[in-house]
Amino acid sequence: MTTKISTDRKREIIQGFYELAKEKGLENTSIAKIGKHLGMPPSLIMHYFPTREILISHLISFILKRLLKIYTPIIKELRVQNYTDPHTFVDRMFSRDWNLLIDDGVFYSCFSLIFRNDRIKKEYRNLHLKLRENLKEILDQDEKLKLKDTALLSEQIFVVVEGAYYYLSMIDDQDLYEEKVKIFKNQVYDLLKY
Template identity: 40%
Template sequence: MGRKSLKKERQKEIIEAFYKVAKKEGLENTSVAKVAKEIDVNNSLILHYFNSKDELIFGLINYILENYKSLYNPNHSGNSHTKLIKTIDNLFSREWNELIDDGVFYSSFALVFRNKAIKESYKGMHQSLRSYLAAIIKEAQADDIVAIENAEETAELIFILVEGAYYYLSLYDATTEEYEKKVKRYKEAAFTMLKIKEEVR
């Protein structure tokens, strides 16, 4: 059990180093040698845990997912209405936007057009994020907080809005008033999709 835990810790350390190097130099310029240098180990140790750069990318995708999951705040104390509001606030927050470097995210995402396994891995990540949001929406449905019919469909539409928003917003300076206005408008659109009942607003 201890050995398995050590393996996971080592893999996490390598993935975090891979992410740091990719953030500094670009994913296309990141190599096993550079990752090894980042954490001051031999190349062979990296290859002991990950057979190739593609395997490192699979690990990176899981790392991205784990980071995004942290903002779903599953242990949030409060009712389903508070939890839903907090989750949507998080999805459109600066914190969500800055969790993962855009250059690393989009560079690794571009590989879905050339690598079927990476495409499936990304697809799984996106499905997981939608499922987490759908579960929170279903709680609100059960408590008669929202007037929607299909939680999964609503979660998917909200994520399409989130992903499209940040793709578009990456073209703007995040410190400007214009940027903040756009984020506010997109978040309001997400709340409109949820059809939160007047009496619980």
């Protein structure tokens, strides 16, 4: 069994890894730098994460767990009031909470690793499956969508959301950003219609 110290240290190291990757970029974040950032020798990091690959794999789990969290408050909300206005979750999907939750730069850097590492790919895939399942669960609560294929709908919605995030991350201008968000939100509402 792992001790409390062990789990705390591991958490601390991954957290520090994430912070540094957010600040300097994943490709510029070495084990020595993480150590300096946290005030510990690199050898201690390698005591808990024997290789860099293992370390990165844990960073990815950390990120994906966090991303999954954006839906738990909605789901909880649903359990209580038994209905949620579509605006609630569409707003949430396009809210800044995502960016607050996980830095886009770190996220896409980690994502690009799926092409060279099957375990990472599977982990990303599982996250997205869960996200879609969660969304389906939300949609299923909506009376007006009773006759629709909510599984298909959640796929279609997410593709818009993910494409939107990809595109929005290139836009610096605030006003333009908000304008685009409005467009893509409407695109999601259109999917919920008819």
